[in-house]
Amino acid sequence: MYGMDTRERLIQSTRELLWERGYVGTSPKAIQERAGAGQGSMYHHFRGKPDLARAAIERSATELRDRAQAAFTGPGTALEQVAAYLRRERDALKGCPVGRLTQDPDVMKDPELREPIERTFAWLTDRLTALLTRARDDGDLAAGLDPEATAAALVAVVQGGYVLARATGSAAGYAQAVEGALALLTRQGED
Template identity: 65%
Template sequence: MDTVDRLIESTRELLWERGYVGTSPKAIQQRAGAGQGSMYHHFTGKPELALAAIDRSARELCSAADAELAAPGSAVERVTAYLRRERDVLRGCPIGRLTQDPEIMADPMLREPVTQTFDWMRRRLARVLTEGRDRGEFDASLNADATASTIVAVLQGGYVLARAAGSAEPFDEAVTGVLGLLAGHVVPDENS
């Protein structure tokens, strides 16, 4: 990993652990094993480095989600795979946690990739749900946009509940609950 990657990765980890205010340039440099000159050679300052870190986290989150949502299978199978995939639930969502950081939310430049990630997630889930409805997997009453927003909200809320409880169990219960609600729209397979 080159210096730029080490700086970005260190910033990502520190933002997730400590938030923006708690992520000092000195802490970034120490974790990355990079000097101050090296950091400022590649980045104009902490805001630019934070933006690069948030962008990378957002791209990775979207890529991982898309891998599940674009896989073969029914819409329910793909959404289930996405919701049930391996996560470090107690650490929370690396993007969702940023919404609780007042400095990030107050800065339009830093907030933008967070907003874009959640918008992308809702749109991507809505496409999968619409495909399923169009193929007859779901009944016509399924509102794909509202259901996609519900799934994202339940997922993010599940992280909060799990962190508050110190256990992944509330996250798993939330996922089971939203999948149960989705199952209420599944059209029974006439061949089964």
């Protein structure tokens, strides 16, 4: 981390601390200590803890969208791209860095902190909806399938898969949730 400039170290440290401690447990002092930066440096780059937290959340959200987009634009049919997204390598035991923030009441009650989370899940649902619509139109899914509802269900499967993995201490819970969802989708194409 010390190869990064001070601003980047502050953002990365805040991301880690939000993950480990939540918003309330992430003090400016803890951020500065982890980043190896002084108070003056922090306030030179950010107006305060909320501004820095927003930058950290935005960074996590951007990375999530970038990883998803790579799967969504990969080779194969629309249904294969959805499967690639669901099956892409993740640290299931660690959980989703964006989804986990929805469990933090201090983040969710602040519209500025909540906005990148809402925007990311809306983007993800929209992208999945478009792919599922294309898969349905290509005949890979049942004609009666509701792409928007199915996209929301797939986002829930991913987030729920993280919860199962963490609850059981095994990535198998995540994999089982994903494979179950894909089996349901595949059966939809057989109707």
